[in-house]
Amino acid sequence: MYKATVIVKKRAKILDPQGKAVEQGAKLLGFNDISKTRIGKYIEFFVNTTDFETAKNEVIAYSEKLLVNPNMEDFEYSLEKAE
Amino acid sequence: MYKATVIVKKRAKILDPQGKAVEQGAKLLGFNDISKTRIGKYIEFFVNTTDFETAKNEVIAYSEKLLVNPNMEDFEYSLEKAE
Numbered sequence: 001m002y003k004a005t006v007i008v009k010k011r012a013k014i015l016d017p018q019g020k021a022v023e024q025g026a027k028l029l030g031f032n033d034i035s036k037t038r039i040g041k042y043i044e045f046f047v048n049t050t051d052f053e054t055a056k057n058e059v060i061a062y063s064e065k066l067l068v069n070p071n072m073e074d075f076e077y078s079l080e081k082a083e
Numbered sequence: 084m085y086k087a088t089v090i091v092k093k094r095a096k097i098l099d100p101q102g103k104a105v106e107q108g109a110k111l112l113g114f115n116d117i118s119k120t121r122i123g124k125y126i127e128f129f130v131n132t133t134d135f136e137t138a139k140n141e142v143i144a145y146s147e148k149l150l151v152n153p154n155m156e157d158f159e160y161s162l163e164k165a166e
Contacts, residue, residue, distance in 0.1 A: 008125070009125065025149050026145055026148075029148060031141060031144070033130050033141055034128055034130060036128055039124055040124070042091070042092065042125040045102075045106070045117055045121070046118045048116040058117065061114070066112070
């Protein structure tokens with residue numbers, strides 16, 4: 001069993017309206033030092049296999065097919081043995 | 084200037100319908116080894132100060148007021164010097 005963590009970020013050139021909205025809220029609350037807020041996804045799951053290569057391939061396939069929009073987002077992942 | 088990274092996760096006891104939905108998609112595509120998918124947020128921003136303590140306090144305040152729902156979510160952050 002492996003525990004996988006996938007971080008999904010919008011590419012630098014893609015607008016992030018959610019980040020912009022939160023940052024406007026920040027300005028209204030007086031946080032004037034905050035800039036360039038970008039909001040991505042942090043995904044955790046388990047892969048039920050004992051083989052590292054199998055786990056790695058499943059994480060990449062799962063990410064590319066369901067977790068990440070390949071037109072706008074990049075992802076990175078890490079795997080650690082669990083149990 | 085500091086670059087801040089904040090990771091927001093739903094607490095273990097809080098349902099994650101988005102994670103469940105993605106995982107159902109995974110099952111339909113034949114990923115049968117994947118389980119317990121949980122989707123959180125990964126937030127990056129810059130804090131325009133040279134003082135570490137100030138940066139830290141701003142990151143915590145910004146997180147607690149705008150990025151995190153304190154009833155359902157926990158967060159962790161990291162700060163690194165930028166420029």
